[in-house]
Amino acid sequence: SKALKVNSKNHLEIGGCDCVDLVNNFGTPLYVMDESLIRENCRIYKNALDKYYNGNGLVLYASKAFCTMAMCKIVQQEGLGLDVVSGGELYTAIKAGFPMEKVYFHGNNKTIDELELAIDNNVRRIVVDNRQELLHVNRIAAEKGKTVNISFRIKPGIDAHTHDFIRTGQIDSKFGVALENGEAMEIIGEAVKLSNVKVVGLHCHIGSQIFELAPFEEAARVMLTFIAKIKEELGIEIEELNLGGGFGIKYTQDDDPIEYDRYIKSVSEVVKSVCEDKGIKLPFIVIEPGRSIVASAGITLYRIGTIKDIKGVRKYIAVDGGMTDNPRYALYQSKYEGVIANKADAAKTEKVTIAGKCCESGDLLGKDVLLPEAEEGDILAILATGAYNYSMSSNYNRIPRPAVVLVKDGKARVIVKREDYNDIIRNDIIPEDL
Ligand code: LLP
Secondary structure (H helix, E strand, O other): OOOEEEOOOOOEEEOOEEHHHHHHHHOOOEEEEEHHHHHHHHHHHHHHHHHHOOOOEEEEEEHHHOOOHHHHHHHHHOOOEEEEOOHHHHHHHHHOOOOHHHEEEOOOOOOHHHHHHHHHOOOOEEEEOOHHHHHHHHHHHHHOOOOEEEEEEEEOOEEOOOOOOEEOOOOOOOOOEEOOOOHHHHHHHHHOOOOOEEEEEEEOOOOOOEOOOHHHHHHHHHHHHHHHHHHHHHOOOOOEEEOOOOEOOOOOOOOOOOOHHHHHHHHHHHHHHHHHHHOOOOOEEEEOOOHHHHHHHEEEEEEEEEEEEEOOOEEEEEEOOOOOOOOHHHHHOOOOOEEEHHHOOOOOOEEEEEEOOOOOOOOEEEEEEEEOOOOOOOEEEEEOOOOOOHHHOOOHHHOOOOEEEEEEOOEEEEEEOOOOHHHHHOOOOOOOOO
């Protein structure tokens, strides 16, 4: 990976910092994020939109992948907008001083409090998921004497997660309104009659960790065809099209993602040709990558403890973290690669199962992971953990969350403090009459 090097001590290095020094200074487990690589990824997308749409677009970082105040700051400095999906993510952005005129608020069941927080803070867009929400937004906006710019989450009927992606596969999704049963047209027709919302855009997101171009191209085609139909039937011009995120990243040698620039280029060609064919104006294009901005920029460092060699069956290497800091194997059987950071150049000679420390058999970080022979006390780096690790972490078994450090040019700064046992009991109350 671009973020990593092996230094003269044969230690793994990230952002110019020796991983052994990092764990000596900050403890384990430890999330480490390479600032330069995050910025580079932001720029790849931003430059691609500038290039293929003449700057008539906006890249949003999907903050669910990794949301902290420092990350919001980086995203702001790189000129990207932000996709938030909860009051908590929105609050993080507000407290980080993120410009609200670049925030899009998503979610299939936003609460009234969350909608009020978003409307009070004048976010750029509320991406309306359903009819109940449309009416709530209109009512809240009216109470506050505002007009809220909205877009609609559309199910374009494309399931990118089947081998050959299929149309209509996603009508049963919990997100958004469907095209094929007329639901989408109906809700837009209703929205244009409301006085405190303005219909600005459409949005779709067809899945995550996608390696093919075709489903993205097809989604763009379907959405633009729908925009043309809206113009014809309702007489309104949809100004903005948000095509979502989902660009795949390389977790292991088996993954072969397309370069981000190529996705944008190919989709832009489809966008332009469909607009021309249908005689509609080129909309403002929004994309919202999450994983591909942060995943490869992050690693997690663990201390190896128990090693259990069940001869002829399986060798377990246990680390001092696990599903609490990275639930992705437990949830999706995700695959990761590992490096022993204090002997980073050692040949990978064994296939091992990496176990966490939770009281749960499924608490693994991977099966059949290739590693050099490990000893108790070694530092294990799991690679490409920058997305959906910290953001999906938990306190199961009352395990405190690790710290997050941001590294750049040999400097490491804590951006999330390590939790301690007092954090664990902070909200506990023993009732007086107990
Ligand atoms: N936009 C919307 C509306 C989304 O739902 C998502 C992801 C994104 C953008 C960003 O997608 P990305 O570029 O990160 O693929 N926890 C799972 C991933 C869930 C993704 C949910 N939505 C995982 O760990 O793989």
